[in-house]
Amino acid sequence: MRFKNFIPSFTTTVGQYRITSNGVRESLEKVMVQSKWKERRGKLPVGHGLGVACGFFISGSALPIIWNEYPQTSVHIKLDFDGRVLVTSGASDIGQGSDTMIAMVASEILGISMEKITVVAADTLLTPVDLGSYSSRVTFMVGNAVKMAAENLKEKILQAVSIRKNIEISEIHLYQDSVTSNDGKVNLNWQETVDITTAGVGAISVTGKYISPKLGGNFKGSGAGLSPSYSFGAVIAEVKVDNVTGQYEVLHLWGAHDCGKAINPLAVEGQLEGSWHMGMGQAISEGLRYYKGLILNPNYLDYPVPTSLDTPEMSTNIIESNDPEGPFGAKECGEGALLPAIPAIANAIYNATGVRVNELPITADKVYFGMRNKNNKKQ
Amino acid sequence: MVVIMHTLNLTINNKPYHFLISGTESLAQVIRQKADLTGTKIGCEQGTCGACTVLVNEKAVLSCISPAIRYNNSSVTTIEGIAPLHKLQEQFVKQGAVQCGFCTPGMVMTALDFLKNNSNPTSHEIREALSGNVCRCTGYQKIVHAIEEYVKQNKIPETSATTFKSNGNDNKNLLSIVGTRQPYLEAEQKVTGKADFADDIPIKNPLYCRFLRSPHPHAKIISIDISEAEKMEGVKCIITGKELPVTFGVLPVSQDETAMAVEKVRYIGEIVAAVAAESEELAENACKKIKVDYEILKSFFTIEDSLKEINENEKIHSHGKNNNNIHKTAELRFGSKQEGLEKSVTHSEFNFSYLGLNHAFTEPHAAVSWWDEKGLTLISATQVPHYLHRALAKVLQVPLYKVRVIKPNVGGGFGGKSDPFTHEIIIAHLSRKTGKPVKVRFTREEVFINNHGRHPTEIKMNAGTNADGILQYIDADIKIDGGAYGSFGVVTSYYNGVMLQAPYRVNNFGFITKRVYTNKPQCGAMRGHGAVNPRFAMEVLMDDLAEKLNMDPC
Incomplete structure (x- = not known):
């Protein structure tokens, strides 16, 4: 039924969101094949269940929190005599790997190795503004700004070499730490290239920025959820429920997420697995409890985050739909993947028991009472 | 107050140390504060x-829970004693087992201890061994794989070490770096405990800040008496809300x-006063000496109660236009529900309820601030240095150009470090006052x-x-249920x-959507953000509709 309802790529939603790339079909197909959905669902041993769900999320809020005309992010790159490429950005790496992403994008565009690139980030004195690590915006927006800045630097380098060597820009390339010409007459190593570029002008500074295109409708509230692109995904969960006690185990999660393009697949996998794990926490155990405003469980024992033992092996699939506006086609992967994990688990429990628990977290007692009520009705 | 000090002799990472400690100091405190080995984290x-x-x-x-004197x-071996880079640490880096890196040193130490007694573990045994170590970033998968890979490598003779995936360009693919599996730039720093998080940054002669928090969910502050606390030796400054009214x-x-x-206070735990003192313990003790008189107000704990009509003086915030505790009503309608109903043959409807969630990142909020001729510098575990910069300037009433915010390594955020926070403003003010x-x-x-977590x-x-x-x-x-303030x-x-x-x-x-204020x-x-709970509902409805139509939910 989901396949019949999926919104296509390159369309607008009812609330006038501009959908660009959309890998939701591929995501669902992938997890169906991997989990052997068609072969296994309905034929599992008693107490086992398979459930499915899909997801959708923004890839960066198109509007800044504080309305002004400053770009959503600004990036500076400096090249000086030592050949070090200093990228400064306000982007806040909180463990998601944005510093590494910045270095990778700069390295890719400039054609120089990552070790020559130094990233200085998130210091409001030294780095230009980035709005922060929220709304899954950093890779999309900062990635684009780094790309622009690196392209600007590359142009300056090639221009300087072009003038010095008296050769058309279109005839020379910056690649693998050197500038070479098609005819082979120019072959400069990085330090020679840097010396030519800085000659007479000193350190070179370039900038890049990202500003969202104008999007959305003209009604009040139309700005909420506007994003230059959207991510999609799907999860299938398998659970095993004890039909006497209602206790259950999540046996496996098959997940697929359309992140446009994985700039760093190692980091993307980490984001996806972490998201599914956190979603599982909300599904199975996490929840804040209060008594007359006093929090009852302010610790990791009473607020149970799933441990390594509670967490099943996950099958991690990156779907690449190549977004036309993301840097190298990339869009978000840090938040949206979480969404389908929770309903996939709930739907799997229903598949296993015939019990719908619509209260999160789905603790064993709720499953137990659900099964008991169902049995009572039968009798 | 007389504190009896004890001599503690420890060998840490093969180096002898002699400390003078109080009986209450934990081994973690001694390691971090007295031996300056901040790779050991306090979570x-x-x-x-x-x-x-x-x-x-x-x-x-x-x-963290072991009295050092014991x-x-x-x-003692800390993460710094695992030198220079253990092959297990190497695998953590290569396999992407390091994200924020805050849990990593503890994870490595636990794994090393476990592997000593079981050099050929199953995946389940590894998961069992790590089950006392919380990681909020990775879902554990890459950590387990790193350990498995290390075990595998150990079985193979040295000469047949792993072949690395080449990052080189084969000319078929124009992208040479983008799309390759790159461990984080700082992963090695994190896995060896060298990476500084906010609480690890060495600071000369700092003061420590602790808070007096409200025991009441909703109460008027009649008076605050700090006189006794102020007299305590080592207490340098006490501030209350009136000093920072913006x-x-x-x-x-x-x-x-x-x-x-x-x-007034609007939730249990709201900060009423803050103390800067020469030690955390002193600051904590001083907080206990502050006397506050409250007048208890009617509290609101549930969505249901906060939707009800009430008197003006019962409102949690006075700025609302309505005579209830509704903070925001958001409503959008497209097309016509009537038309949808008419065209439908199958319907599904459920009520869903959700407890609130906390992000539960492993690194607790931490910050340090100071002032010099350039103005304020604040180093904080934040996701939003820019918005924090603006909030500091606004509340402290200083020009934007006198504020500098630095984000060090941050031990996870997940949205929980994406607001400017009271503690950041408070220490900025305390450091301004004390110099x-x-x-x-x-x-x-x-x-x-x-908190600032997911809404109930x-x-x-x-x-x-x-x-x-x-x-x-x-x-x-x-x-x-938004709790006591607006946030996002x-x-x-x-x-x-x-x-x-x-x-x-x-x-x-x-x-x-109606968002209400409550006294929580x-x-x-x-x-x-915001999309998770309705997504759960929608996907359950899809499952139910498919069943009613006897269709595959896919």
Whole structure:
């Protein structure tokens, strides 16, 4: 039924969101094949269940929190005599790997190795503004700004070499730490290239920025959820429920997420697995409890985050739909993947028991009472 | 107060140390503060997260709950003692087992201890061994794989070491770096414990800040008496809400919070006063000497109560236009529900309810600040240095060009570090008043009290399809419990609805979200902001509709 309802790529939603790339079909197909959905669902041993769900999320809020005309992010790159490429950005790496992403994008565009690139980030004195690590915006927006800045630097380098060597820009390339010409007459190593570029002008500074295109409708509230692109995904969960006690185990999660393009697949996998794990926490155990405003469980024992033992092996699939506006086609992967994990688990429990628990977290007692009520009705 | 000091002899990483300590100091405190080995992290001080794991006499110990005095004449190995880069650490880096890196040193120590006794573990045994170490970033998968890979490597003779995946360009693919598996730039620093998080940064002669928090969910502050606390030796400065009355909030439309409670408290745990003293313990003791007189007000704990009509003086915030505790109503309607109903042959409707969530990142909030001729510098575990910069300038009433915010390594955020926070403003003010650097680190309990997590939510949602299973309408009635302040709540209110307009095509779609204030810690943004709870509802409805139509839910 989901396949019949999926919104296509390159369309607008009812609330006038501009959908660009959309890998939701591929995501669902992938997890169906991997989990052997068609072969296994309905034929599992008693107490086992398979459930499915899909997801959708923004890839960066198109509007800044504080309305002004400053770009959503600004990036500076400096090249000086030592050949070090200093990228400064306000982007806040909180463990998601944005510093590494910045270095990778700069390295890719400039054609120089990552070790020559130094990233200085998130210091409001030294780095230009980035709005922060929220709304899954950093890779999309900062990635684009780094790309622009690196392209600007590359142009300056090639221009300087072009003038010095008296050769058309279109005839020379910056690649693998050197500038070479098609005819082979120019072959400069990085330090020679840097010396030519800085000659007479000193350190070179370039900038890049990202500003969202104008999007959305003209009604009040139309700005909420506007994003230059959207991510999609799907999860299938398998659970095993004890039909006497209602206790259950999540046996496996098959997940697929359309992140446009994985700039760093190692980091993307980490984001996806972490998201599914956190979603599982909300599904199975996490929840804040209060008594007359006093929090009852302010610790990791009473607020149970799933441990390594509670967490099943996950099958991690990156779907690449190549977004036309993301840097190298990339869009978000840090938040949206979480969404389908929770309903996939709930739907799997229903598949296993015939019990719908619509209260999160789905603790064993709720499953137990659900099964008991169902049995009572039968009798 | 006379504190009896004891001599403690320890060998840490093969180096002898002699410390003078009080009987209450934990091994983690001694390691971090007295031996300056900050690779050992403090995540909970409850023995529940494992970030502080060290080896004592070759056995793994949770140093945050171990009195140091107990280990006199013992030999301690911390992450810094695993030198230079253990092959297990190498695998952590290569396999992407390091994200924020805060749990990593403890994880490595636990794994090393476990592998000593079981050099050929199964995946299940590894998961069992790590089950006392919380990681909130990775879902554990890459950590387990790193250990498995290390075990595998150890079995193979040295000469046949792994072949590395080449990053080189084969000319078929124009991209040479983008698309390759790159360990984080700083992964090696994190896995060896060298990476500095906010509480690890060496500061000369800092003061330590602790807070007096409200024991009442809703009460008027009649008076605060700090005179006794002020007289205590080592106490340098005490401040209360009246000194910092300017409001702030991450959203321009919700500037409803002050650095400390000014006229009344709105939740249990709200900061009423702050002390800067020469040690955390002194600051904590001084807080206990502050006397506050409260006049108890009627409290609101549930969505239901906060929706009710009330008297003006019962409102949690006076700025609301309505005579209730509703903070925000967001409503959008597209197409016509009536048309959707008419075209549908199958309907599904459920009520859903959700407890609130906390981000539970492993690194508790921490910050340090100081002033010099350039103005304020604040180093903080934040996701939003820019918005924090603006909030500091606003509340402290200094020009924007006199503020500098630095984000060091941050031990996870997930939205829980994406607001400017009261503690950041408070220590900035305390360091301005005292002329000294001021440090603060939350306890795990304070992290939960500070919250800003996912809203407790109630959703009534219905949807219908035609006989072919094509969606004809979605309608959602959503209520979210925002706690005592606004935070990102206005955005959350919209996201709860608008994020339902894909991935399924729907032409008749409407929602209404009401966000209420209650006398509980505030809620804000958490991973998947606002979209998570309605998505759960929608996907359950899809499952139910498919079943009713006897269709495969896929």
